[in-house]
Amino acid sequence: xxxxxxxxxxxxxxxxxxxxxxxxxxxxxxxxxxxxxxxxxxxxxxxxxxxxxxxxxxxxxxxxxxxxxxxxxxxxxxxxxxxxxxxxxxxxxxxxxxxxxxxxxxxxxxxxxxxxxxxxxxxxxxxxxxxxxxxxxxxxxxxxxxxxxxxxxxxxxxxxxxxxxxxxxxxxxxxxxxxxxxxxxxxxxxxxxxxxxxxxxxxxxxxxxxxxxxxxxxxxxxxxxxxxxxxxxxxxxxxxx
Numbered sequence: 001x002x003x004x005x006x007x008x009x010x011x012x013x014x015x016x017x018x019x020x021x022x023x024x025x026x027x028x029x030x031x032x033x034x035x036x037x038x039x040x041x042x043x044x045x046x047x048x049x050x051x052x053x054x055x056x057x058x059x060x061x062x063x064x065x066x067x068x069x070x071x072x073x074x075x076x077x078x079x080x081x082x083x084x085x086x087x088x089x090x091x092x093x094x095x096x097x098x099x100x101x102x103x104x105x106x107x108x109x110x111x112x113x114x115x116x117x118x119x120x121x122x123x124x125x126x127x128x129x130x131x132x133x134x135x136x137x138x139x140x141x142x143x144x145x146x147x148x149x150x151x152x153x154x155x156x157x158x159x160x161x162x163x164x165x166x167x168x169x170x171x172x173x174x175x176x177x178x179x180x181x182x183x184x185x186x187x188x189x190x191x192x193x194x195x196x197x198x199x200x201x202x203x204x205x206x207x208x209x210x211x212x213x214x215x216x217x218x219x220x221x222x223x224x225x226x227x228x229x230x231x232x233x234x235x236x237x238x239x240x241x
Contacts, residue, residue: 015221018213018214018217021210021214022214024188024192025192025214027188028192029192031185031188032185032188032192035181039179039181040179040182040185041182042163045128045129046127046128046177047125047126047127047128053087055082055089055105059089060089060106061105063080065108066091066103066108067091067103069108070101070108072093072101074093077094078094085102085111085172086118086125088106089105089106090102090104090105090111091103091105092171099113099150099170099171100112100168100171101170102170102172111172112169112170112171113169114172116138119153119155119167119169120136120155122165122167122172122174123153123157123165123167126165129159131159133157134157134158135154135155136153136154136156137154137156138151138153138154138169139152139153139154144199145164145176145178146166147199147200148166148175148176150168150169151169152166152167152169153166153167153169154166155167161179161181162179162183163179164178164179165178194206195207
């Protein structure tokens with residue numbers, strides 16, 4: 001039977017090619033469903049935020065005055081946000097292009113880019129428990145672990161979990177939390193989406209081709225199963241006759 005012969009060939013050869021990837025998809029799905037996302041994201045180590053203190057509005061400079069003292073050009077600013085940072089009121093100036101500027105809203109002092117001491121202070125405020133700072137490093141360009149397009153400080157904490165906090169050098173925020181569980185998860189995520197470099201793109205020709213081949217393998221398998229079940233049913237009916 002021609003259809004059966006082609007179904008066998010497709011099922012055998014395509015399965016041989018994509019079989020390993022199918023196993024990796026299943027393994028990745030198991031890992032990602034078994035691990036707690038709270039631990040993967042390091043959320044269990046975030047210090048609980050207390051009641052925010054009211055901003056001293058009477059002491060805050062006007063936006064224009066703060067920008068003048070900080071020597072910022074506000075003509076290209078998309079937005080300016082007033083908030084708290086390390087228990088002090090700050091302005092975050094968001095330009096259309098370039099980095100965020102962090103400015104003390106009371107004195108007009110530009111705080112960004114952050115110094116090493118500031119980055120450590122942010123990490124300590126973010127991390128719950130008694131942290132031990134193991135290392136502090138500055139990154140100008142994105143790394144495989146920190147995939148942001150702006151500079152950051154990496155504060156490594158000796159807590160037995162391989163925790164690393166990435167503090168954005170310009171916004172002053174903790175942009176990423178990494179730990180050993182995240183790295184394990186991320187490895188299987190990379191295999192799952194077949195993006196072996198950026199580890200973020202789940203829509204590219206390689207995974208689309210592999211998915212199509214896997215679907216073809218499954219359909220060919222179903223066709224073979226239907227053919228065999230039909231033959232078996234005919235054999236049983238023939239014996240009854």
